[in-house]
Amino acid sequence: MSISELYQPLDISGWTVLITGASSGFGWAAAWRFAELGCKLVLVARRTDRLRELAAEICTKYKEARVHCAPLDVxxxxxxxxxxxxxxxxxxxxxILVNNAGLALGKLPVQDNVTANVLTMMQTNVSSLIVATATFSKGMVARGRGHIINIGSIAGHEAYANGSVYCATKHAVTAFTTAARHDLVGTPVRVTCISPGFAETEFSLVRFGNDTDKAAAVYSNLVSLSAKDIADQIVYVATRPAHVQIADIICWPTNQAGATNIARVGPSLGAPSPDSSGSK
Structure with a gap:
């Protein structure tokens, strides 16, 4: 008996997947993976040019791909x-709803938090995710099929200095995801939170206002996770058999054991530098 006969993943070809924050990073990489599986894609992000470029590239590689771009600010x-x-x-x-859009702005002690940044992080990371979930889960419940995948962070499990607002938003995502799973327990709709540790995307560039030196220092001498690593986890949870619900994934680079416990030992045996393409 072959492995495929022992355990069959869920066939989601033809399913419609909506991904927020699809123009770069985790959303960008997830779009490619779902396209590979034959899903229809709704790509949501602010940057219209990035979305159209991604859609064109996907349709060039996968001739039967069906992609719709929905440029908007979440x-x-x-x-x-x-x-x-x-x-x-x-x-x-x-x-399948992948609530991926999110950001951190600045890294300041609590007394120096900038009000405009606080409001933007709360709106993008929390309010918009909650509204999107309510908006699309209605149809999932009515049709008896669906999966909500929220992209959290290790900051939703461990708070750290100079990250009070971002940690607060990601703790909110973790709590909301758990509560949503309780609300939907009597339905076939599954709910998952994926919480990455250090992952090299545009995240730190945005956090530090496009200061490339500060952003590079975050990942120095460390083999970080890549966008493709997290996309792999997104696809994994989405393709488990319908009776299997992956509640949480917390994922670290091999040389990270906590939000601030990082061994900057550089590339090591068994941890080759990943291909970080897609983290524009």
Whole structure:
């Protein structure tokens, strides 16, 4: 008996996957993986040019791919709520929602937090995720099929100095995801939170206002996770058999054991430098 006969993953070909923050990083890499599996894609992000470029590249590689770009800022909750009515009929029934959009702005002690940054992080990381989940889970429950995948962070499990607001937002994502799983326990809809440790994407560039030196220092002498690593986990949870619900994944680089417990030992045996393409 072959391994494939022993355990079959869920076939999600033809399912519609909506990914927020799809223009770079985890969302970008996840779009490629779901396209590989034959899913229909709804790609959401602010940067229209990035979305169209990604859609064109996917359709070039996968000739049968079906991709719809929905340029919008997730902070505009009115647009999120109206999105199901704006999608073409072929893409309107979203089966998998990947709440990936999120950001950190600055790394300051609590007394120096900038109000504008606080509001942007809370809106992007928390409010928009909650609204998107409410908006698309209704259809999932009605159709009896669906999966909500929220991208959290180790900051949602461990708080650290100079990250009070970001940690607060990701703790909120962790709690919301758990509560949502309780709410949907009587339905076939699954709910997952994926919490990466250090992953080299645009995250630190955004956090430090495009200061490339500060961003590079975050990942120096460490083989970080890549966007593709997290996309692999997103696809893994989505393709478990329908009776299997992966609640949480916490993932570290091999040389990280906590939010601030990092061994900067450089590339080591068994930890080759990953291909970080996709983390534009």
């Amino acid at each position: 902070c505009d909750v009115d647009k999120i709520e109206s999105l199901p009515f704006m999608l073409p009929p072929e893409f309107a029934q979203v089966d």
